[in-house]
Structures are given as structure tokens and as C-alpha cells.
Amino acid sequence: MKRKNSIDTEFIDPEKKVIPEPQRIAASKSGMVSTAHYRATEAGAQILAAGGNAIDAAVAAAFALGVCEPQASGLGGQTMMMIHLSESGRTFALDGSSHAPNRAVNELFTEKSTRLRGLQATTVPGTPAALGYALKTYGTLPLKEVLEPSIRLARDGYQITELQRRLQRREIKSLKKGNAGSFFLNGGEKACQVGTIFKQPLLAETLQHLAEKGTDDFYAG
Numbered sequence: 001m002k003r004k005n006s007i008d009t010e011f012i013d014p015e016k017k018v019i020p021e022p023q024r025i026a027a028s029k030s031g032m033v034s035t036a037h038y039r040a041t042e043a044g045a046q047i048l049a050a051g052g053n054a055i056d057a058a059v060a061a062a063f064a065l066g067v068c069e070p071q072a073s074g075l076g077g078q079t080m081m082m083i084h085l086s087e088s089g090r091t092f093a094l095d096g097s098s099h100a101p102n103r104a105v106n107e108l109f110t111e112k113s114t115r116l117r118g119l120q121a122t123t124v125p126g127t128p129a130a131l132g133y134a135l136k137t138y139g140t141l142p143l144k145e146v147l148e149p150s151i152r153l154a155r156d157g158y159q160i161t162e163l164q165r166r167l168q169r170r171e172i173k174s175l176k177k178g179n180a181g182s183f184f185l186n187g188g189e190k191a192c193q194v195g196t197i198f199k200q201p202l203l204a205e206t207l208q209h210l211a212e213k214g215t216d217d218f219y220a221g
Contacts, residue, residue, distance in 0.1 A: 040064035043149035055139040063150040068158045078126040096130025098123035132215030144211040151207045157199035160192040
């Protein structure tokens with residue numbers, strides 16, 4: 001049995017070209033933002049409303065995803081960007097992929113687990129550098145203004161989603177084994193309930209520091 005709101009070509013009449021409802025269409029002359037989390041989308045939209053360009057909004061949304069989508073985004077990750085400049089017609093990619101630290105020699109990875117989880121499995125993050133470069137080179141607003149939505153989101157919190165709860169439950173042993181449990185689990189022991197307001201004051205402080213010192217300080221500060 002098909003769900004009423006699902007779209008399936010079996011229901012499309014090729015003669016009448018009737019498309020099943022609902023079809024949600026959005027249009028804008030001044031820009032649009034789409035992300036994996038509505039709070040990150042809001043961050044990008046706020047920057048557009050403040051007069052920022054597409055790069056400003058994309059960077060703001062990306063930093064916000066690092067707050068409200070910790071299972072897939074964050075300052076410790078890597079960032080690839082596809083950019084199109086309308087004035088010049090230029091389309092190109094920024095490669096913010098990461099590399100192993102200089103001192104990550106084979107002798108340090110005697111156990112398979114150290115190559116898969118924990119601090120030793122971490123490469124040098126490319127996200128702060130890539131986003132900082134994109135903003136400085138192609139954006140119009142200062143980093144401090146672009147980071148404001150993310151800082152507020154980390155400080156005031158957002159609601160835990162069903163996906164995040166499910167992933168917390170799946171990875172709970174690994175989270176509790178290290179120090180991540182104290183940051184991401186309820187009381188350091190249990191997965192957070194859906195709808196729980198999740199606040200990250202230390203992340204807010206880190207983002208505030210980057211806003212004041214710049215993304216280079218993430219690596220050399």
C-alpha cells in the first residue's frame with residue numbers, strides 16, 4: 001500500500017501529466033539555503049537577510065551544522081566546497097580534505113582500534129581552514145558576524161532529533177569508553193531523549209574564540 005504523500009511514477013498520468021500532491025515548490029530572487037538541519041538553514045538565511053552573499057551564508061550554515069549535526073559535521077572534520085561566481089562565470093572546488101599529522105608514524109598504531117576511533121584516528125581538521133579561506137576570499141561579511149548564529153545555537157541549544165538519539169544509542173559504548181560521553185550523553189550514561197534541548201557551552205566558547213582570533217588560531221593559537 002502506497003503512502004498518501006509518497007510520489008511514485010505509477011500514479012502519474014502521462015496524458016494529463018497530473019503530479020500527485022503535495023508538491024512543495026519554493027522560489028526566491030534573493031537567494032535560498034538548504035541544509036540537513038533546519039537550524040543550520042536558519043543560520044544561512046539570517047546571514048542572507050543581513051546582506052551577506054552566498055558564500056557568507058554557506059559558511060554560516062556549515063559552522064551551524066557543526067553544532068546541530070555533530071554526527072556528520074564539526075570543527076574536527078574536512079570540508080569540500082563547490083563554488084560558482086556569477087560575475088565571472090567561474091565554477092571551481094575548494095579542497096579542504098585532511099591529512100595525518102606529521103608525527104603519525106606506524107609505530108603509534110599497534111592496535112586496529114587506534115586507527116578507527118579516538119584521538120589517534122583523527123587527521124588534521126580541514127574544515128576551519130577551508131571555511132575561513134572561502135569567507136575571506138569570496139565572502140563579504142566578517143567572520144565574527146558569520147559565526148554569531150552558530151555561537152548562539154551552541155550556547156542556547158537545539159532539540160535532539162530522532163536520528164541523533166538513534167546514533168547515540170548505537171555508539172553508546174564507544175562514547176562512554178572515551179570522554180565523549182560526558183559531552184554528548186545524558187548524564188554521561190544514556191542517549192538523550194528526542195526533543196531534549198542540547199547545549200554545548202564549551203563549543204560556544206571555542207566558536208567565540210575563533211570569531212575573535214580567526215580560523216588560523218585553530219591551528220597555531
